[in-house]
Amino acid sequence: MVKLRPKLSVNNHVRYRRPPRYDxxxxxxxxxxxxxxxxxxxxxxxxxxxxxxxxxxxxxxxxxxxxxxxxxxxGYEERRRRNDCAVEDGNEPAPTLREAKDAIEQLKNNKAAGKDGIAAELIKLGPEKLATCLHRLVVRSWETEQLPEELKEGVICPFHKKGDHLE
Incomplete structure (x- = not known):
């Protein structure tokens, strides 16, 4: 008798709807x-x-x-999409060069590189000019409110933790 594998797309977990948040x-x-x-x-x-x-x-x-x-x-607070920022007046200042450098210093080593293949260690060990260039890119994206297409893509690798990975 042949045992058929269940469909991988079937989701047996019941997801609950989060209750609305109070304001x-x-x-x-x-x-x-x-x-x-x-x-x-x-x-x-x-x-x-x-x-x-x-x-x-x-x-x-x-x-x-x-x-x-x-x-x-x-009452309830207005639901925002996950990546929306709470900006009151819309005149939030662009990140400073110091904030960009701090963000670069806080990158974690030994983490997977993105689609571009650039690891965090390469950015952290880069010269001062790299931080300045990255800051300028962030400021331009901030001011135009647009991201380059290649920054909108990411790599997602699912990891199976327990049991049969085909179920």
Whole structure:
């Protein structure tokens, strides 16, 4: 009898949807913080109710009280795409040469090179002029808000950790 290999594209893991995040920045406003505290206190059950009810019900009640107040008073923060930056005024200054040099110094050795084949050690050991050139490229990308096409590509190598790698 022939044993068929299952499809590799089938995903047996159930992914959950992340709950929306509350806009916790609003809690820094004194009137919002006070209103939230008052509403939470009013929404929570009495101690006698907590002593009588089963533990799961108590936990569910407290969680629901907090979430309902947060939803009504604090609200949700606007969902951003993963790589979007939180820029308030849009006039964020370009990185300085010192920041570029610091970033180069913080590169980790013995890591895989990118698609271009340039390892971090080569950049770290490069002359001062290399840091200046890289800084200039970053500043130009920053000002034009565009990346060169070759910097938009990357190499992803999946590593299998446990079990049969064909399953």
């Amino acid at each position: 916790l920045e609003r809690l820094k406003q004194p009137d919002v913080a006070t209103a939230c505290a008052q509403h939470v206190e009013a929404a929570l059950p009495d101690e006698e109710e907590l002593d009588v009810a089963p533990l799961e019900d108590c936990c569910r009640t407290v969680k629901a009280a907090i979430n309902n107040v947060a939803k009504d008073i604090v």
